[in-house]
Amino acid sequence: MRILVFSDSHKYTEGCVQTIHRILGVDMVLHAGDHASDAAELEKMFPEIEFRYVSGNCDFSKAPSELIIDAEGKKILLTHGHGYNVKSEENYTTLREKGVSCGCDCVVFGHTHRGFNDCTRKPILLNPGSIKYDGTFGVIEIENGVLKTAVCSL
Secondary structure (H helix, E strand, O other): OEEEEEOOOOOOHHHHHHHHHHOOOOOEEEEOOOOHHHHHHHHHHOOOOEEEEOOOOOOOOOOOOEEEEEEOOEEEEEEOOHHHOOOOOOOOHHHHHHHHHOOOOEEEOOOOOOEEEEOOOOOEEEEEOOOOOOOEEEEEEEEOOEEEEEEEEO
């Protein structure tokens, strides 16, 4: 399974569209907020792909603030991160503790506009950065029960 991850698109759907066209075999797209409406727009453009998204601190949508997603037996917590001190905690302690308490294999978040990928301990923390401001996105691949993550550039 291949999952694309976006966050903080702030009305820049063009970069998301380019990425979806460029990456082959996309099964799902996650959007970690700040403009959840962008994800809703993309979902209409790509009806063959499953989209899951949450609201961020700049959203006024009815999207939930967080979701737990089951992807091929792996649990992924999707949140924007602003409620977990991600701009003030260097090691993302509060966010990691939330992931542990939920029994998640991976926590996906945004808000900082900077890509971050920590696979050194569980749960994996993945921030795709901002597709608009630094041209980055995330990829999650799950194959044979193994979850791998990466931050990539446009």
